[in-house]
Amino acid sequence: MFVFKAAVVGAGTMGGEIAQVFASADVPVVLKDVDQKFVDQGLEKAQQVTGAQLGRLVKKEKLTQEQADAQAEEIAGRITGTTDYDAFGDVDFVLEAVPEKMEIKQAVFEELDAVTPGHAILASNTSSLSISEMAEATSRPDKVVGFHFFYPASMMRLIEVIEGDETSPETMQVAHNFAQAIRKMPIRCAECPGFVGNRIANSAISEIWRVQEESGASYEEIDKAITDAKALPMGPFFLTDQLGLDTVLKVAQHLRDSYGDRFHVHKGMEELVAAGNLGAKTGKGFYGSDD
Numbered sequence: 001m002f003v004f005k006a007a008v009v010g011a012g013t014m015g016g017e018i019a020q021v022f023a024s025a026d027v028p029v030v031l032k033d034v035d036q037k038f039v040d041q042g043l044e045k046a047q048q049v050t051g052a053q054l055g056r057l058v059k060k061e062k063l064t065q066e067q068a069d070a071q072a073e074e075i076a077g078r079i080t081g082t083t084d085y086d087a088f089g090d091v092d093f094v095l096e097a098v099p100e101k102m103e104i105k106q107a108v109f110e111e112l113d114a115v116t117p118g119h120a121i122l123a124s125n126t127s128s129l130s131i132s133e134m135a136e137a138t139s140r141p142d143k144v145v146g147f148h149f150f151y152p153a154s155m156m157r158l159i160e161v162i163e164g165d166e167t168s169p170e171t172m173q174v175a176h177n178f179a180q181a182i183r184k185m186p187i188r189c190a191e192c193p194g195f196v197g198n199r200i201a202n203s204a205i206s207e208i209w210r211v212q213e214e215s216g217a218s219y220e221e222i223d224k225a226i227t228d229a230k231a232l233p234m235g236p237f238f239l240t241d242q243l244g245l246d247t248v249l250k251v252a253q254h255l256r257d258s259y260g261d262r263f264h265v266h267k268g269m270e271e272l273v274a275a276g277n278l279g280a281k282t283g284k285g286f287y288g289s290d291d
């Protein structure tokens with residue numbers, strides 16, 4: 001099966017940029033959220049990413065400014081923002097990127113099952129949750145698959161293609177082919193909490209969180225030590241602000257609940273989320289919270 005038209009549900013930190021990845025690989029895409037304000041933010045994010053990518057090509061003199069402008073218009077023209085399911089009747093592949101909560105995911109999968117054609121693959125961008133549990137909300141568990149992008153989706157090449165209990169070999173193959181068609185590098189993963197990437201990343205960041213709590217060092221100090229040592233391109237607290245503290249917290253809690261205390265949940269992060277400080281998307285997180 002070939003993906004002629006795709007959709008992304010949830011236009012937040014990940015959704016807008018994922019829609020841009022689809023559109024820049026020539027795939028028309030519908031971008032849906034619950035409110036026009038969020039749809040507009042997602043469309044704006046997609047335009048920013050396109051502008052930055054094409055701007056680099058202009059700088060390297062691989063494109064003229066006129067060519068870049070024309071390409072930007074074409075890419076933007078392939079993304080249709082919406083708050084309803086009217087344009088989902090002929091989609092071949094839908095990726096949900098709604099918050100990391102099983103109740104929300106299952107509700108979205110149930111709706112998608114009703115509004116998309118029977119052949120359509122229903123994929124989840126979940127960072128850690130069970131694909132099989134999401135599939136239970138549909139009448140087509142064989143066509144439900146994990147398709148996990150990493151942040152930032154336009155730059156990170158890896159996609160984890162996750163096989164639920166009922167996912168068919170054909171669905172795995174279509175998802176794998178689609179990941180390659182959008183110029184990414186798919187790896188096939190079995191279903192387990194956190195899959196591969198986040199299980200590795202969270203075991204390392206658990207230690208950083210413990211050190212911060214035990215030493216009382218500031219977030220800035222730890223980020224600076226890590227970036228000065230060139231251990232990571234970005235400080236982990238700064239990065240968490242960009243990812244969204246609510247999402248990172250949900251993943252950390254799920255890993256701790258699944259594997260035990262070797263996965264730590266940072267207390268300061270719990271407090272920030274409880275106070276509504278989610279990082280870049282609300283303006284305050286680890287950074288800016290003492291202002």
Ligand SMILES: NC(=O)c1ccc[n+]([C@@H]2O[C@H](COP(=O)([O-])OP(=O)(O)OC[C@H]3O[C@@H](n4cnc5c(N)ncnc54)[C@H](O)[C@@H]3O)[C@@H](O)[C@H]2O)c1
Pocket residue numbers: 009010011012013014015032033034035038096097098099100101104108125126127128148149150151242243244247281
């Ligand atoms: N943030 C990251 O770095 C990151 C990286 C990889 C994967 N993920 C995963 O991607 C998913 C989305 O994460 P995010 O960080 O983009 O979340 P986010 O909170 O930034 O955005 C979620 C969006 O979904 C919308 N939404 C909520 N309910 C909806 C519904 N029923 N229908 C349509 N839209 C709805 C919200 O309005 C919001 O705009 C999560 O499963 C997360 O684990 C996140």
